Amino acid sequence: MTSTPLISVRRVSKRYPGVLALEDISLEVAPGELLAIVGENGAGKSTLMKILSGVITEYEGEISLRGQTVRFRGTRDAERLGISIIHQELNLVEQLSAAANIFLGRELRTPWGLLDQAAMDQGAAELLDQLECLIDPRAAVRQLRVGDQQLIEIAKALSLETGILIMDEPTSALTESEVARLFRVIDRLRARGVTVLYISHKLDEVFRLADRIAVLRDGRLVEILDRRQTDARAVTHLMVGREIEETDLSSPRQPGEPVLEVEHLWLPWPGHARGWRLEDISFSLRRGEILGIAGLMGAGRTELLECLFGASADRPAGRIRLDGQEVLFQHPAEARQAGVALVTEDRKRLGLFDRMSVGQNITLCTLDRSLRHGLLSRRREDQRAALIVEQLGVKTSSVNAPITSLSGGNQQKAIIGRWLLTQPKILLLDDPTRGIDVGAKAELYRLMDQLCRQGLGIIITSSELPELLALCDRILVLCEGRQTGEFARAEATEHRIMEAATMRRAMANVSLDCERFS
Ligand SMILES: Nc1ncnc2c1ncn2[C@@H]1O[C@H](COP(=O)(O)OP(=O)(O)OP(=O)(O)O)[C@@H](O)[C@H]1O
Numbered sequence: 001m002t003s004t005p006l007i008s009v010r011r012v013s014k015r016y017p018g019v020l021a022l023e024d025i026s027l028e029v030a031p032g033e034l035l036a037i038v039g040e041n042g043a044g045k046s047t048l049m050k051i052l053s054g055v056i057t058e059y060e061g062e063i064s065l066r067g068q069t070v071r072f073r074g075t076r077d078a079e080r081l082g083i084s085i086i087h088q089e090l091n092l093v094e095q096l097s098a099a100a101n102i103f104l105g106r107e108l109r110t111p112w113g114l115l116d117q118a119a120m121d122q123g124a125a126e127l128l129d130q131l132e133c134l135i136d137p138r139a140a141v142r143q144l145r146v147g148d149q150q151l152i153e154i155a156k157a158l159s160l161e162t163g164i165l166i167m168d169e170p171t172s173a174l175t176e177s178e179v180a181r182l183f184r185v186i187d188r189l190r191a192r193g194v195t196v197l198y199i200s201h202k203l204d205e206v207f208r209l210a211d212r213i214a215v216l217r218d219g220r221l222v223e224i225l226d227r228r229q230t231d232a233r234a235v236t237h238l239m240v241g242r243e244i245e246e247t248d249l250s251s252p253r254q255p256g257e258p259v260l261e262v263e264h265l266w267l268p269w270p271g272h273a274r275g276w277r278l279e280d281i282s283f284s285l286r287r288g289e290i291l292g293i294a295g296l297m298g299a300g301r302t303e304l305l306e307c308l309f310g311a312s313a314d315r316p317a318g319r320i321r322l323d324g325q326e327v328l329f330q331h332p333a334e335a336r337q338a339g340v341a342l343v344t345e346d347r348k349r350l351g352l353f354d355r356m357s358v359g360q361n362i363t364l365c366t367l368d369r370s371l372r373h374g375l376l377s378r379r380r381e382d383q384r385a386a387l388i389v390e391q392l393g394v395k396t397s398s399v400n401a402p403i404t405s406l407s408g409g410n411q412q413k414a415i416i417g418r419w420l421l422t423q424p425k426i427l428l429l430d431d432p433t434r435g436i437d438v439g440a441k442a443e444l445y446r447l448m449d450q451l452c453r454q455g456l457g458i459i460i461t462s463s464e465l466p467e468l469l470a471l472c473d474r475i476l477v478l479c480e481g482r483q484t485g486e487f488a489r490a491e492a493t494e495h496r497i498m499e500a501a502t503m504r505r506a507m508a509n510v511s512l513d514c515e516r517f518s
């Protein structure tokens with residue numbers, strides 16, 4: 001590195017009880033560069049970034065900023081020196097508005113010391129505008145989808161006039177067009193001289209954005225590579241320390257009889273111009289089949305899964321049959337009883353119980369199976385959890401460790417494990433590989449394939465089309481709440497799916513054009 005480093009990390013280590021999360025890391029970041037940080041789940045990426053942004057204050061080693069040694073006592077210290085972090089797991093106050101979240105702790109006030117709501121709404125609107133994000137700044141965060149929430153976090157960092165922006169998997173909940181939009185924002189920030197540290201599991205993003213790529217493995221820095229002198233294969237190899245076997249999912253599965261039949265499902269959308277979140281959806285799922293649901297953000301993928309699970313805010317109309325029995329679940333507990341399992345897209349909000357251990361989080365839905373003479377057998381509970389931990393390769397020091405001590409990807413695996421224990425007839429997975437590393441993804445694909453071959457029916461949504469194409473027997477495409485395509489494996493291509501996923505909008509444009517010319 002020729003110029004004086006902006007950040008230098010010297011011999012930093014971080015120890016947790018039973019885990020050495022970071023071991024003797026030294027690296028430098030040049031002003032204005034974009035350094036990508038990659039590594040498997042649990043490699044230590046988030047930990048390193050939390051140290052750099054003042055979230056973690058206890059560690060060994062030294063950090064300096066423009067040659068000055070710094071020791072942050074909290075995120076405020078880091079923010080004052082122009083370092084902001086956008087966390088992997090969303091960190092917003094759900095009941096507050098977008099604007100209130102952006103200005104949280106730095107509320108704008110009138111000359112009389114009152115909260116200046118109008119100025120904050122205005123400021124928030126401008127920031128969100130820069131991100132091409134079209135939500136109402138007064139909307140409560142709770143009502144927004146994960147993708148929009150993530151953009152609010154980014155707006156918040158922008159509002160701090162950050163010189164060093166740390167992004168921990170910022171695109172994990174974004175659709176392709178939102179990712180493209182985010183990249184435009186990053187390009188603009190870099191043109192202004194902002195230095196970016198960027199964690200991602202998606203190597204195509206890393207290669208699109210990075211100047212250099214730091215590879216972490218098991219808490220150590222394996223290597224820092226110049227992006228122009230390496231490729232994805234080499235980086236993957238350094239990350240996992242072995243070749244990843246390509247999961248061969250090509251051998252055809254033999255789906256059995258229908259386990260789920262959905263006919264004319266409508267989900268109302270009170271107070272919204274469109275009137276319906278889902279309009280007249282019909283499809284079926286067979287035993288031993290993987291059905292993919294594709295669509296852009298807002299297409300209704302999550303809503304559809306929620307309907308099937310009795311978890312939608314409004315009551316759907318239509319017919320749903322499970323194993324030939326008519327069902328329309330009013331509550332998730334009923335769905336679970338009947339053999340439906342849902343792994344939600346937002347694990348923090350709907351899936352994880354922060355104050356519980358890894359084991360308790362896994363066995364939560366099936367505690368009845370840990371009973372002995374009517375009492376909860378802790379040992380039995382631990383055994384069942386340990387089995388899942390092993391089967392799914394959850395990286396944890398023990399089943400008794402707090403769930404919050406697991407890396408993001410490993411938390412996700414624990415939740416999937418929880419639902420597998422319920423031995424469901426159908427498994428609904430809402431973007432399950434979000435934030436999961438390449439190795440764990442391959443394991444998860446294998447697991448899904450295997451479960452399917454044992455007769456489970458799986459419905460999966462994903463924001464990554466190649467994933468759906470590789471995994472699914474059939475793909476259903478939604479666009480703005482309507483079913484705009486259904487493709488068997490052999491006829492599904494990325495192009496055809498995208499076409500169906502944007503059908504409505506394309507037609508709207510056509511009609512606009514017609515108006516113009518008429
Ligand atoms: N609060 C904590 N208590 C105990 N162990 C922790 C804690 N936070 C992280 N760890 C452990 O430190 C290691 C590194 O975790 P970290 O979250 O930095 O991984 P990561 O590279 O960000 O992974 P992912 O890709 O899954 O987000 C993991 O083994 C994790 O279990």
Ligand SMILES: [Mg+2]
Pocket residue numbers: 045046047088168407408
């Ligand atoms: Mg992480």
